[in-house]
Amino acid sequence: LIHSDRGYQYTSHAFAQFIKDHQAIQSMSRVGKCIDNGPMENFFGMLKSELYYLNKYDTFESLTKDIDQYIHFFNTKRITLKMGLAIPA
Structure with a gap:
């Protein structure tokens, strides 16, 4: 499980591919709800x-x-x- 804010690096296609390649689950905070x-x-x-x-x-x-x-x-x-x-x- 990788939890992050919604920074551009965590919403990029490259990071989504990294998550998929490592069989991880991505968790993000809600928009405007730090x-x-x-x-x-x-x-x-x-x-x-x-x-x-x-x-x-x-x-x-x-x-x-x-x-x-x-x-x-x-x-x-x-x-x-x-x-x-x-x-x-």
Whole structure:
């Protein structure tokens, strides 16, 4: 899944072909509704501060493995006590 705003590079025919070639799914915010990006920007901010910035990656494979593990952790075990919530799942 690739989520983006509606910038020209993400709406181009070349990018549509890239999506198709890599068998990905494209997700875009609605026109004039930049607030749609808020949840994704929040998630990626947490992923970077809780995972990426704390480690050094020598290979793409080790990065993708850690991202997969983080997404599983985020969706099933991460407790957001600051917001008064329990485990998301």
